[in-house]
Amino acid sequence: MSRRRITLSDIAAGCGVSRATVSLVLRGSPLVAKSTRERVEAELKKQGYVYNRAAANLRRRTSSSVALVINDLSNPFFAEFAAGVDEALGAAGYVTLLGSTNESTERQQKVLASLMEHDPAGIILSPAEHSDGDRLMPVVGTRTPMLVFNRELPHAHWDFLVLDNRRGAQLATEHLLERGHRRIAFFGGHADSSSCRERRQGYAQAMRAAGIEVEPQWLVESAPTRLEAAAQTAALFVRDPAPTAAVCYNDAVALGLSLGLTARGRRPGHDFALTGFDDIPEAAASLPPLTTLSTGPRARGRQAAERILMRASQPDLEPMRMVAPVTLNVRASSGPERVA
Amino acid sequence: MSRRRITLSDIAAGCGVSRATVSLVLRGSPLVAKSTRERVEAELKKQGYVYNRAAANLRRRTSSSVALVINDLSNPFFAEFAAGVDEALGAAGYVTLLGSTNESTERQQKVLASLMEHDPAGIILSPAEHSDGDRLMPVVGTRTPMLVFNRELPHAHWDFLVLDNRRGAQLATEHLLERGHRRIAFFGGHADSSSCRERRQGYAQAMRAAGIEVEPQWLVESAPTRLEAAAQTAALFVRDPAPTAAVCYNDAVALGLSLGLTARGRRPGHDFALTGFDDIPEAAASLPPLTTLSTGPRARGRQAAERILMRASQPDLEPMRMVAPVTLNVRASSGPERVA
DNA sequence: TTCACGGATTGAAACGATCTAAAGTTGGCA
DNA sequence: TGCCAACTTTAGATCGTTTCAATCCGTGAA
Structure with a gap:
């Protein structure tokens, strides 16, 4: 019933160790002694601790999310694609930030800007009709890798995944x-x-x-x-x-x-x-x-997710144009x- | 081409004011003088600053996301629902954390646990078949309001939105x-x-x-x-x-x-x-x-989103069972x- | 007894924002 | 000139986590 969030400090106080130790336990570090580890783990369970990934990401300067922007979710083709993306991202421990644009380039700009504020590790964009690379450029920036699905855009240095x-x-x-x-x-x-x-x-x-x-x-x-x-x-x-x-x-x-x-x-x-x-x-x-x-829209989704994660971890990879076979x-x- | 993230401090340094002032400008506070405001805004544009909402949320102890967990995205009914949710959340300045479970209660547990770590303001759950309220309880906790869509679960103190x-x-x-x-x-x-x-x-x-x-x-x-x-x-x-x-x-x-x-x-x-x-x-x-x-799945999505946001801002609202009319x-x- | 050493633990400074309380600037008026 | 009020600006603590560097402790060697 408690309204307050349980933090590392609560756990630390609860079993007489420091925040640092609890943090080490959470991450399964071999540094902590077996006995303390068990004590801490018991306390974590007891207080119902839930990890605050945002705080951790802030400190570590990492990100655990990927933005997925879809032009038309009600189209089963894109819905399947989204499901595939989410599946692969989830398996890699990432979370999907969804944005749907309903084929409006205006909303697309807004949605991308809003998602960027959440510092995604990468962006998967299925562009709205008549999308303009030059307008996308400033909102996406150069820090965040982007993969463009299903449509070609004149702009370079993004990944592309298109059907054959x-x-x-x-x-x-x-x-x-x-x-x-x-x-x-x-x-x-x-x-x-x-x-x-x-x-x-x-x-x-x-x-x-x-x-x-x-x-x-x-x-x-x-x-x-x-x-x-x-x-x-x-x-x-x-x-x-x-x-x-x-x-x-x-x-x-x-x-x-x-x-x-x-x-x-x-x-x-x-x-x-x-x-x-x-x-x-x-x-x-x-x-x-x-x-x-x-x-194979679901497989394409997985492929897109895997590629963007790879690019996020190796920022210097060359951008790539991938053509998916159809049968x-x-x-x-x-x-x-x-x-x- | 810079790899580093631009922060408030960069802007502050760039135009000779303090971080606090820049922060005030960002939020359009009436406290700052017109001239400084303009100077700061120019610098923001010049350096291509993007707001870090995670950091702000951490400090303010707020959240700007809502988790949306869908049992079957490839079903157009749920895809439409998801689009409606995202539409309404986006309009309210929130971002959608997507999770799809493919009708697996195992994945549902995992997905919910993972999403909880991102501290959503609320959860909208379209449960997988054979979902069990007792298993959901511990992972969702009592801090985060949840709205259950389309299926009844024996458990109370969640919102329900079902079709008539x-x-x-x-x-x-x-x-x-x-x-x-x-x-x-x-x-x-x-x-x-x-x-x-x-x-x-x-x-x-x-x-x-x-x-x-x-x-x-x-x-x-x-x-x-x-x-x-x-x-x-x-x-x-x-x-x-x-x-x-x-x-x-x-x-x-x-x-x-x-x-x-x-x-x-x-x-x-x-x-x-x-x-x-x-x-x-x-x-x-x-x-x-x-x-x-x-x-009207899209309208239901909007309804769900609006309700969960309302409950997030007034945690003491009574849980509610909403029956959507069909025509x-x-x-x-x-x-x-x-x-x- | 002293010392070095390895393992276990922790203090404190980050990360990028917000916000309170306090400090600077003006300018007007006596 | 001096003082107060109204504006502006800012120092610094804080959110919850990570991590470096430092400390602590028990033990075996000298």
Whole structure:
């Protein structure tokens, strides 16, 4: 029921030793005699002592936290990523300082500034759309290592961890080509986002390699949401001959397209093949199950955490650009083995 | 490029005043003269000073963080909740210490203990399944207020914030009764979880009020996932006459059932009515769109944050049990206005 | 008996902020 | 010129921990 915090001094007083000794016991130093150690440990338990890491960090000039700033927590992809980060940080004895920005660069500035005041050992940033490296620079400073996830920023001397978007889209396209499709669309996404651009590049590259010229009406934009995508379905069929397959920007878009196709009387996986990107949980459970690219967001989170901790302990490491592989997960939405 | 942290003393030295003065400037005290204030502020900017909140908290014996412990971040419901918490905490100048437990009570103990060392002003806990209040007690202590979300724990003197599960299921059931159904099942969930029990109670109450006796085969359990639910669909039709409608434990289960029905040649929303719970984003986008109960997880998060901050500033407030209302969102899955 | 030595313990100064109480500065007015 | 009040500024202790350097103590060697 006591309101006051129990400190080292309370323990020391409680069993007639000095604060210094208690501190040594806490840290398991071999210097203290077995008998005193036991006495002190009993007292710690008895008084319900809890360590004050902030005070310790102050004295030792260390930090035991890492800031994690996420643009969109309600997106399962980022939520999984966050879970992975927290998992790895926790295992290393660090604590996660969370900040969510809801895709607002204003909030992002504020959140970062606020987190910096807690002196994190490092920052993992999944940037809001239209983030500007030049504005990030002054608030992050040069003392704190930062890893940027999922988006490229023009600025250097930060770590980057990005998905292999180009290669992923290429794999999906090759898969559809393999299945006999020639008129393949790239559907969804905002053409000005870096991830959409990269995926389109992979798509274009695969098409070129197959000797197929991409027609302009095969490139359809849409916001990366199910509803928007469903609404854009018609754009695929404005001109004959229409595409018989589509590489979609992501799973949400693919599921939306799937809905749109059904509404138009086409059966996805039968008379139209499509692929997604992300492998969200519903991808496997939808009808038809979605062929898509797994990105392993949780593993990416762990990877980010491990890297930032490494950089925090070795500040002179060179910044690094890491490209995470993606793997194609073939399911029914891309159709049967081989169509005409 | 400097590795050292800039402190108050650096600023003080840099413009020939004392640490105390700089501190006053930082806090916008009216005591300091305009001219010195400007001099100091210039120096702050020039040296790129960043406030050390840990040191300040130590001295002032305050805390500027709240711990948020989440059982399953990859569940959009909890991710939204977390986003809401962070939003409200951030607005109040607090920072979120995140911990995710992945539904493991072991990790939950560890995570809480670790977070306690950072002296949070309060704890918001969404407990892992099978959490035990008696084990939580010693690690949380009595100094730190805690709010428990979404599950009831036998222990007192914590705040509780739960959804009105009973009332929600009752609303859904009444809605289906209204539409003319009599043989209504309760589908999905684990009967030993508190939320499932409460929802079943609401369902039973509405059925009783309508003078209908619930038959045992109308109560079907399943893990709260789409796939499990789809697999359990058959259990609804083992005996004639089969139910014509189902109140589902949650949206995932409802979507699974929807799949299962389709696979059996039934058209959900036409020859079978069903409702969900949670109103996840896909509920509106599925085919047919799902009638379900909105729980407003983000608003709940904000509510939790505001409450814990209030309790942190007034430690003598009585603990409270808050029941969040849920609202019925009627869509096509519960069928047309009125069936026979 | 004295001394050196190793192991165990501790005093006191940090870490970077806050805050009280006291000391400097003004300027006005007698 | 002297004094008081109103402003400004600051010295120094403090928060809870760590850590260096110093002290203490018992023992075996000289």
